[in-house]
Amino acid sequence: MEKIRNFCIIAHIDHGKSTIADRMMELTGTVEKREMKEQLLDSMELEREKGITIKLTPVTMKWKGHTLNLIDTPGHVDFSYEVSRSLQAVESAVLVVDATQGIQAQTLANVYLAIEQDLKIIPVINKVDLPAADVEGTAAQIMNLLGCSREEIIEASGKTGFGVDKILDAVISRGPEPRVVSRDGSLGLRSSITKALIFDSYFDDYRGVVLYVRIFEGEIAKNAEILMMAAGTKGLALEVGILTPKMKSQEKLSEGQIGYIVTNLKTTREAKVGDTVTLAKGLAIKKDEGGTEVFDTSGKKLEPLPGYKNVLPFVYAGFFPVSNDQYKELKEAIEKLSLSDSALRYEPENSPVLGFGLRIGFLGLLHMDIIKERLEREFGLDLIVTNPSTNYEVVMNNGEVLEIKSAADLPDASEIREIREPWVKGEIIVPKPMIGNVLNLINAKRGHQTSVSYIEERAVIDFEAPMANLLTDFYDQLKSATSGYASFNYELNGYRADDLVRIDFLVAGHKMDALSVMAHRSEADGIGREVTKKLKEVIPRQNYEVALQAAIGARVIARETIGAYRKDVTVKIHTGDRDRKAKLLEKQKRGKARMKRFGKVDIPSEAFTVMLKRD
Ligand code: GTP
DSSP states (O other): OTTEEEEEEEESTTSSHHHHHHHHHHHTTSSOGGGOOTTTTOOSHHHHHHTOOOSOOOEEEEETTEEEEEEEOOOSGGGHHHHHHHHHTOSEEEEEEETTTOSOHHHHHHHHHHHHTTOEEEEEEEOTTSTTOOHHHHHHHHHHHHOOOGGGOEEOOTTTOTTHHHHHHHHHHHSOOOOOTTTOGGGOOOOSSOEEEEEEEEEETTTEEEEEEEEEESEEETTOEEEETTTTEEEEEEEEEEESSSEEEESEEETTOEEEEEEOOSOGGGSOTTOEEEEOTTOEEEEETTEEEEEOTTOOEEOOOTTOOOOOOOEEEEEEESSGGGHHHHHHHHHHHHHSOTTOEEEEEEETTTEEEEEEEESSHHHHHHHHHHHHHHHOOOEEEOOOEEOEEEEETTSOEEEESSGGGOOOGGGEEEEEEEEEEEEEEEEGGGHHHHHHHHHHTTOEEEEEEEETTEEEEEEEEEHHHHHTTHHHHHHHHTTTOOEEEEEEEEEEEEOEEEEEEEETTEEOGGGOEEEEHHHHHHHHHHHHHHHHHHSOOOSSOEEEEEEETTEEEEEEEEOOOOSOTTTTOOSOOHHHHHHHHHHHHHHHHTEEEETTEEEEGGGGGGGGGOO
């Protein structure tokens, strides 16, 4: 145990976490330089493109007689639960701060999570090679935040490799030995059963569900029968081993170690992140609505590792194939993706306008983007995605509480006692002079600040706001209100009742169910006007006038009219420029492919996402 160190790297997006991890693997000879693809840990194509880490890949390295297990963490708020589970699996955290950026919102959020898990924090200033690096300014911020001394802060460059050896040394000298359950009350008392924390899992086409685990107590050997304590599912450990970062099989995984288990499970839903793996032998399981309980032979109840949370999606959008015959493919694709994404939820949705589709639930907008892109790229689907929305709790007059995931599902207003919407608790970090801009923006979103504090020249603004108002383009607006200097982090913070209404949109007198949205009554007129205007821009002219209306119930709150059209897009081109003409016709044809015919009106797919581009 004294020769093992388990650690992770935490940082704000783009501060250089993956680059530093790459240099570590190079320096420790874990990966030969020539094998070294840049950012080896970010293996998914999409991750590389977006430059963000979505999946965690642990790696075992050797350095100066020690075994160092590194876990990479995703940097985005949508996946903060996964970050917190990864942090629970380790003892120290290398905190990377970009010398040209200083401390940002996710730096802070991650530091709080690390402190909660009682981790030793090793501060590093990265990118010191850049001319714009403000090393001392960044150091002052870090000292202010952590209360550490200047000497504790390591200067490094992921680009040149400078200082990376010092970070590895510090992981050994400052990082504690692996915690075991008995020594730390927060992990529960030693119970003489095996306990391993699942901090990531995925579905492999050839091998089934693979778990990444940290063993806190006991050991798990190859071929052992395993039990997931929260899910109450049993399976077999077909293979166990460590990651270098390739899988290297071992006879067993022991206390303090980080490694993988190849199971015979069929979906990650049976073994979710945060669940505790134990050995099934001799244990009795009792499952009911309240969850799962596990007992030993003497009837004593056994406790899993603390902190398990069932993460639930709270952002929903309708996904419809452009052509209805792709519905089956869409369903199969999402079933496949959900095998390794236990947070994904979906149910069939049937829209008079868009036909058969699925309503899919996500952990946030990035999560939604990723799934949409994967469906399009990996499965070749052509999709119309409706405006994302949150879920709502509807309390009926008879006291019954419904959860609705689509404005179209809202019952008749006369049956409703109240509607509750999700709120978030957020934190924004900006340079001091921009506080006013940010507070204005928060207020415009029906939010309010709860406190403002300072780290050197930066203001940390804590606020609360309704989730729905942050969904569309809050981040873009925040960036433009602060010239790109703000960073932002949030978490869900319960449901609150308010005066919420459904706005419907009608095209040529027909209600377009897929466009209906929930909004606060005070915002309804503005949204109605804005969306009808946008619709007017994207719906092509027809050979008769088309009315666009926004309505709450039977009351019309906004109206636009699309005038009758001219026949051929090429009529205007008199010069006989054939190339240009061909191009235009081609464009018109492509546009058609993505249009849905509704009544007599052709509606292009952009119409269903106009809310995303609100301004
Ligand atoms: P996420 O995975 O999105 O959280 O980002 P990350 O923290 O892993 O950042 P990443 O390693 O992808 O680095 C972000 C960018 O900074 C990349 O373009 C790197 O090449 C660059 N970068 C990282 N470290 C250094 C450094 O020390 N110096 C310079 N000049 N550039 C660096």
